Amino acid sequence: MHILPILHALRRHRLTSLLLVAEIALACAVLCNAGALIAARWTALRVDSGVDEASLAAIRLQGFDADDAGDINARVLQTVRAVAGVQSISIINTVPFGPTVANAGITTDADGRHFAGVVDFYVGAPGSFEALGLHVVAGRAPTADDAQPVHAFVPDEASVQIPRVLARHLWPGEDPLGKTFWVGKRRFHVVGVLDHLSVPGPGGGEEKDADWSVFVTGVPGPQFAGSYLLRAAPDALPRVLSASLAALRQAMPDVVIDEPYSRPLTELRQAYFEKDRFMAGLLLGVMAALLMVTALGIVGLASFWVQQRTRSIGVRRAIGATRRDILRYFQIENFIIVGAGVTLGLGLAVALNLALMQVYELQRLPWVYLPPTGLGLLLLGQLSVLAPAARAAQVSPATATRSI
Amino acid sequence: MLKMTHLSKSFRTEVVETYALRDFSIHVRPGEFVAVTGPSGSGKTTFLNIAGLLETSTGGTYELDGEDVSKLGDDARSRIRNGKIGFIFQAFNLIPDLNVYDNVDVPLRYRRMPGAERKKRIGEVLERVGLSARMRHYPAELSGGQQQRVAIARALAGSPKLLLADEPTGNLDSQMARAVMQLLEDIHRDGATIVMVTHDPELAARAQRNVHVIDGQVVDLGEAPTLRMNAQAMG
Ligand SMILES: Nc1ncnc2c1ncn2[C@@H]1O[C@H](COP(=O)(O)OP(=O)(O)OP(=O)(O)O)[C@@H](O)[C@H]1O
Ligand SMILES: [Mg+2]
Numbered sequence: 277m278h279i280l281p282i283l284h285a286l287r288r289h290r291l292t293s294l295l296l297v298a299e300i301a302l303a304c305a306v307l308c309n310a311g312a313l314i315a316a317r318w319t320a321l322r323v324d325s326g327v328d329e330a331s332l333a334a335i336r337l338q339g340f341d342a343d344d345a346g347d348i349n350a351r352v353l354q355t356v357r358a359v360a361g362v363q364s365i366s367i368i369n370t371v372p373f374g375p376t377v378a379n380a381g382i383t384t385d386a387d388g389r390h391f392a393g394v395v396d397f398y399v400g401a402p403g404s405f406e407a408l409g410l411h412v413v414a415g416r417a418p419t420a421d422d423a424q425p426v427h428a429f430v431p432d433e434a435s436v437q438i439p440r441v442l443a444r445h446l447w448p449g450e451d452p453l454g455k456t457f458w459v460g461k462r463r464f465h466v467v468g469v470l471d472h473l474s475v476p477g478p479g480g481g482e483e484k485d486a487d488w489s490v491f492v493t494g495v496p497g498p499q500f501a502g503s504y505l506l507r508a509a510p511d512a513l514p515r516v517l518s519a520s521l522a523a524l525r526q527a528m529p530d531v532v533i534d535e536p537y538s539r540p541l542t543e544l545r546q547a548y549f550e551k552d553r554f555m556a557g558l559l560l561g562v563m564a565a566l567l568m569v570t571a572l573g574i575v576g577l578a579s580f581w582v583q584q585r586t587r588s589i590g591v592r593r594a595i596g597a598t599r600r601d602i603l604r605y606f607q608i609e610n611f612i613i614v615g616a617g618v619t620l621g622l623g624l625a626v627a628l629n630l631a632l633m634q635v636y637e638l639q640r641l642p643w644v645y646l647p648p649t650g651l652g653l654l655l656l657g658q659l660s661v662l663a664p665a666a667r668a669a670q671v672s673p674a675t676a677t678r679s680i
Numbered sequence: 681m682l683k684m685t686h687l688s689k690s691f692r693t694e695v696v697e698t699y700a701l702r703d704f705s706i707h708v709r710p711g712e713f714v715a716v717t718g719p720s721g722s723g724k725t726t727f728l729n730i731a732g733l734l735e736t737s738t739g740g741t742y743e744l745d746g747e748d749v750s751k752l753g754d755d756a757r758s759r760i761r762n763g764k765i766g767f768i769f770q771a772f773n774l775i776p777d778l779n780v781y782d783n784v785d786v787p788l789r790y791r792r793m794p795g796a797e798r799k800k801r802i803g804e805v806l807e808r809v810g811l812s813a814r815m816r817h818y819p820a821e822l823s824g825g826q827q828q829r830v831a832i833a834r835a836l837a838g839s840p841k842l843l844l845a846d847e848p849t850g851n852l853d854s855q856m857a858r859a860v861m862q863l864l865e866d867i868h869r870d871g872a873t874i875v876m877v878t879h880d881p882e883l884a885a886r887a888q889r890n891v892h893v894i895d896g897q898v899v900d901l902g903e904a905p906t907l908r909m910n911a912q913a914m915g
Contacts, residue, residue, distance in 0.1 A: 278789060281778060281782050281785065281786070281789065284777075284778060284779070284782055285775075285777035285778055285782075288776075288777040288818075289777070587773070588775045588776070588777070591769075591773045591775065592775070592786065592790075593734075593758070594732070594734055594761060594767055594773075595761065595762065595767060595786060595787040595790070595834065595835075596758055596759070596761050596762020596763070596787050596790040596791065596838075597758060597762075597790050598754070598755050598758040598759075598790075599754060599755075599758075600755075601758075601790055672734075672735075673733075673734040673758075673761070674729050674734040674735045676734065676767070676769060676773055677725055677728070677729055677734060677769060677770075677846055678725070678729075
């Protein structure tokens with residue numbers, strides 16, 4: 277109810293008020309964008325790979341001759357199968373959170389006119405599909421008969437499984453089963469739809485879904501060797517993996533194990549998102565610091581004003597203000613200043629986001645981040661002003677006559 | 681209107697307890713204009729503060745407008761200050777961030793008075809103190825006498841039953857002081873009850889009754905007819 281006279285009084289402290297308004301606006305803009313960035317990273321972090329990560333580990337070899345590939349595959353399978361606790365060992369070109377080895381632009385027509393995006397190909401030997409633990413929601417899983425020889429990363433023609441997100445993207449509203457897509461002249465027929473299967477490197481921030489991947493069954497050969505999928509019980513996995521790697525080092529001293537990629541999938545996932553977690557932590561730190569600086573700014577200015585106006589407060593009390601009236605005064609004043617800051621800040625947040633989008637690969641700021649940030653700042657303002665306002669309410673009405 | 685009986689007020693510091701008022705009894709009837717005089721430190725301001733419910737007494741009873749107010753809570757006291765009492769201070773005590781109009785508006789807003797009525801009253805009291813033309817001025821842009829007249833307008837705006845003034849002319853030169861005193865006399869003639877603390881014997885003489893305070897106790901000097909006659913002769 278006292279908004280108007282409070283506004284009038286604020287006019288006399290225009291510069292100080294505007295400085296605080298600017299600080300809050302800036303905080304609001306940064307908080308909105310940082311919040312959205314953290315949320316985006318958080319979503320990326322929680323991506324569903326679609327595979328039984330807890331039971332799986334990857335083993336990658338390097339520095340072997342392509343001529344020996346067939347021999348190498350056989351020796352690895354034989355060696356690892358002999359290790360206690362191994363449920364299965366199969367050949368697969370890569371795994372979720374492993375290296376990106378085969379991605380290609382696809383078209384939904386033979387002439388290559390309808391470009392549909394870049395997808396990642398998983399090429400797995402028979403048995404790997406089951407080992408991954410993928411869920412088929414329509415059509416069928418691969419059979420041994422589906423396996424095709426691999427030339428330059430992928431077969432020339434094959435029956436494949438794709439996640440439903442990709443299916444919906446390629447043929448919206450249509451049944452994907454029986455559909456075909458092309459990579460140049462190579463043809464792939466969809467025979468199964470998967471619940472999820474993320475690409476090896478999900479959440480890169482591009483305009484594509486984590487599930488834009490294809491599972492192809494291949495026949496191991498010179499072009500398809502050196503990368504394996506180990507499955508064991510989750511609690512035994514670390515032990516089984518190190519036993520397997522030890523057995524390989526002993527049985528095949530001539531090959532080199534690619535250590536960073538020969539780890540349980542949970543560890544690969546951890547390592548893959550290391551930078552995102554660091555960034556999210558950094559942003560959280562910035563947000564916390566910003567909130568604290570803002571709160572301190574409000575507390576500081578309010579305390580200063582309470583001290584500066586002690587006499588006026590006493591006079592107000594003397595001519596009839598209750599303690600509550602005084603408390604209200606500072607709360608309303610704070611609401612006006614923070615409200616102005618937030619209003620300005622939300623506009624600034626959108627502007628900042630648009631500017632950042634020019635420089636970085638960034639999503640448009642979802643508007644849902646704006647109201648909670650604004651409300652949060654208003655709440656922070658009210659909390660910050662509470663102590664100074666309570667102190668103001670305790671000023672004695674006798675201050676009006678006692679202090680000159 | 682105002683009746684204090686055996687009132688006492690002591691201030692307690694770490695070591696000593698000093699009595700500002702002791703066995704203080706006074707009765708001010710409706711419509712009276714009482715001047716309170718006394719040496720510095722005798723307890724005049726303390727009396728006025730208790731009379732105006734700015735401070736509480738430590739003993740005795742205080743009846744204001746027929747109501748025992750010595751035991752009221754803070755909110756009730758605020759309400760009485762706002763509704764029944766008008767204050768005029770030595771240091772004017774206008775709110776520096778508000779213009780003349782908004783300053784007079786302050787007590788009315790605390791009374792939750794509707795906007796139209798507030799506007800009407802502010803217009804009237806500013807007219808009465810002769811400052812209608814200065815509504816948009818800030819206190820710092822006014823002379824001391826003008827500021828005190830705004831303060832009087834603010835005190836009058838709520839039509840209080842009791843006006844309390846603590847050396848209202850103490851910060852003014854004699855010409856301005858006379859104008860302010862003239863205003864108070866006009867207000868009194870219109871029926872207000874006024875209690876004014878002053879050091880100035882000439883001003884005190886112009887009141888109906890003088891109350892002399894020494895060492896926290898009242899020494900009633902009665903109607904002071906001679907002084908009053910002298911003042912009229914001089915005036
Ligand atoms: N807050 C306080 N704490 C302690 N003592 C106080 C306080 N306020 C007033 N006193 C004491 O009470 C006594 C009366 O003070 P009061 O202000 O009423 O005097 P006064 O008559 O108004 O004096 P003056 O003419 O100088 O304004 C003084 O001795 C003063 O020191
Ligand atoms: Mg005094």
